[in-house]
Amino acid sequence: MSRALRNFVQRNALLPYFYQPKRHCFWNPDPRRDREDPHGNLWHLWNGSKIFVKECERAADEWKEKLHLDRARYHLGEVVPQYLFREQKDRDLFYTITDSDWNQGFSKAEFVGTRQGSGLFRGVLDTRVPRDGVTKRAGIAVLQSFPKTKSFQRKVYLDWGDWTHLVIRCRGDGRHYSINLHMCEEDDLTMHLLYQYPLYTRGGPYWQITRIPFSKFMISYKGSIQDKQNRIDPRYITKIGIALMDKTSGPFELEIDYIACSVSRSDEDEEFAYETYETPNNYSHAYGMK
Amino acid sequence: MAVSLWRSRLTSLIHRQVASATSRQFSQRGLNESMDADEKRVTVTRRRDSFAVESDEVKDKRLFMQMVEKFKAANPNRRGHIEFIEVALKHVEEFQVHADMSVYKALFDLFPRDKLRPKNLTQAAFVHFPRHQDCALHILKKMSEHRLIPDQEFRLMILDIFGPETHVFKLYCRMMYWMPKFSNASPYRLPKRLPRDAKELALLGIQRITGVDRATEIEVFEARELTESLDKTWIVSGQSWKQRELLLEESGKNPLKIEGPFTLWMKPRAIQYFTLIGEPRIKPEVCIETDDVSNLKLRLFGEKEEPTKDITNLPSVHEQLDGTVFACCATGTSSRDSLLSWLRFLQRRNPVLERLPTVFKLRAPSEALVNVDMPNKSEQADAWAEESAQSQ
Structure with a gap:
């Protein structure tokens, strides 16, 4: 076996230990491929030239940062905000979705700023089911971030x-919200995969700081928790969302100061909060019972 | 006699064919024309919803169980039990029995024993009695919707009726794995049965809000003790000694605010609460010039640094970044007058409030409070606008 071939084989054998495979299962077309373009090429040239200089500056900054080889270092337990909602341009990174957007319900929601410089996610949850004969349950309102981009509007993972x-610093109204971490952006088998964990709020005038370890997030597909669980890989998060779907009609308010990340001692952490043992082959469910 | 019997049989046969083959346009024209008259006699009767009670009887567990018993007596071989269960599940909330395990057990008990268990591997592999399994899944789904964790008796019942190799038992296992994990996960726990009385509920709510400070004393006032009060209602108020100390430090330069009403949800109920809030405390900003080397002390030779004067007390939990919380309350009417009574009650233990200016900052009822079953929301909003205009 030639050396090159041996290297190739060895590298491929070791690949799973070094790289997390992408969550895509097969080739994906560009989601914008079949969409009709309402504007002509001239329009794109003119509007693209406006942001071109800005995007070039961004690219230059990114390369400077990359060549500088000096990553930020943080102390243990330090809380580093990833999303602050002090200004309007920070709040514009998020948008709201409700079931009324698809005519599948009557909930309404909005994300606005407050006087003290925080984001307020508020609206009315409505569990009435539209009489279309298909929908069985209704009542969901989601606050969700746009995917992160780098220069020239290329999408990147968080x-x-x-x-x-x-870590989330928030002030709620006593309802239970859900934190959703999206892993995939495009149309794929993994499109509806979510990592979720509930966010409990106390309610009242006092702020609360909630720390949730990533090991506690559980995987769900289209909202139903899966039997086979695995730990989230926070490198490949694309979007973060906060959802309200607690089956109770009425107004809601969740004031968010920041969404942050923190690192604690690794030996105190658990790897994964739920059981991940595999059943043996040819194992019939509940075999030999009764 | 014989002719009429034959004819009735034929008509029933043809009715069946007409019902099944209308879409295919199955031709019946070859038969004799007298059938046309019979075809017109075909009537469609709706299945009767046995839970739609039209009398004045109270819809409660007793009546619900009575319906189940009536079904059992009328159908000794349990014909139509799937339809009955699915109709019953729709009315569970209406009869206020959605949190009662015995009701679900009674419904589950309608399935025949030993009939639905797969007898061999092939039956188990292809879903055995799928309609019955779906119906049982609906019961379990309804229970999980209302956070009801099935018990050991339920497990035995499922094993008796459906056996282990079915979707029903799988869902049961899933529920028993996930639901106990999250049933007590909330750090802000509530009792399983919330009180129906508004005053008791408000007491629970204020306890929950003021849970940040364990020293909070919760008092219940009756406004009729005050001769000046107009609204003779109750007031639940929470304040700790730390908040009283903070009030003493107030100068009165900036007025205190009574803000509200805010909503506190204790699912599925909600209360409205108000807060007495002041301006945020300005903390001394500590600036340390790390590049300043003009005044370094040589600790190796015994020189000591001068004690810094920047030391302050740690801020208490009531000193939030956007305001200082002095007290919070819930009243029976949430009216302006009841809040005034609350302020008067607070003055008993906080005499400083008599000289501090206090402003009412009350929110108008928002459109968010519209009754969701209201057909026309704009009409309701208009009515409220009129009401608020009159009250002002």
Whole structure:
């Protein structure tokens, strides 16, 4: 066997230990491929030239940062905000979705700023089911971030692999919300995969700081928790969302100061909070019972 | 006699064919024309919803169980039990029995024993009695919707009726794995049965809000003790000694605010609460010039640094970044007058409040509070606008 071939084989054998495979299962077409373009090429040239200089500056900054080889270092337990909602441009990174957007319900929600410089996610949850004969349950309102981009509007992962905890400083109304971490953006088998954990709020005038370890997030597909669980890989998070779906009609308010990440001692952490043992082959469910 | 019997049989046969083959346009024209008259006699009867009670009887567990018993007596071989269960599940909330395990057990008990268990591997592999399994899954789904964790008796019942190799038992296992994990996960726990009385509920809510400070004393006032009060209602108020100390430090330069009403949800109920809030405390900003080397002390030779004067007390939990919380309350009417009574009650233990200016900052009822079953929301909003205009 030639040396090159041996290297190739060895590298491929070791690949799973060094690289996390991408969550894509097969080739994906560009999601914008079949969409009709309402504007002509001239329009794109003119509007693209406006942001071109800005995007070039961004690219230059990114390369400077890359060549500088000096990554930020943080102390143990330090809380580093990833999303602050002090200004309007920070709040514009998030948008709201409700079931009324698809005519599948009557909930309404909005994300606005407050006087003290925080984001307020508020609206009315409505569990009435539209009479279309198909919908069975209704009542959901989601606050969700746009995917992160780098220069020239290229999408990137959030890359939170260094962190162990998600920290949220919020002031709620006593309802239970759900924190959703999206792993995939495009149309794929993994499109509806979510990592979720509930966010309990106390309610009242006092702020609360909630620390959730990434090991506690559980995987769900289209909202139903899966039997086979695995730990989230925070490197490949694309979007973060906060959802309200607690089957109770009425107004809601969740004031968020920041969404942050934190790192704690690794030996205190558990790898994964739920059981991951595999059943042996040819194992019939509940075999030999009764 | 014989002719009429034959004819009735034929008509029933043809009715069946007409019902099954209308879409295929199955031709019946070859048969004699007298059938046309019979076809017109075909009537469609709706299945009767046995839970739609039209009398004045109270819809409660007793009546619900009575319906189940009536079904059992009328159908000794349990014909139509799937339809009955699915109708019953729709009315569970209406009869206020959605949190009662015995009701679900009674419904589950309608399935026949030993009939639905797969007898061999092939039956188990292809879903055995799928309609019955779906129905049982609906019961379990309904229970999980209302956070009801099935018990050992339920497990035995499922094993008796469906056996272990079915979707029903799988879902049961899933529920028993996940639901106990999250049933007590909330750090802000509530009792399983919330009180129906508004005053008791408000007491629970204020306890929950003021849970940040363990020293909080919760008092219940009756406004009729005050001769000046107009609304003779109750007031639940929470304040700790630390908040009283903070009030003493107030100068009165900035007025205190009574803000509200805010909503506190204790699912599925909600209360409205108000807060007495002041301006945020300005903390001394500590600036250390790390590049300043003009005044370094040589600790190796016994020189000591001068004690810094920047030391302050740690801020208490009531000193939030956007305001200082002095007290919070819930009243029976949430009216302006009841809040005034609350302020008067607070003055008994906080005499400083008599000289501090206090402003009411009350929110108008928002459109968010519209009754969700209201057909026309704009009409309701208009009515409220009129009401608020009159009250002002």
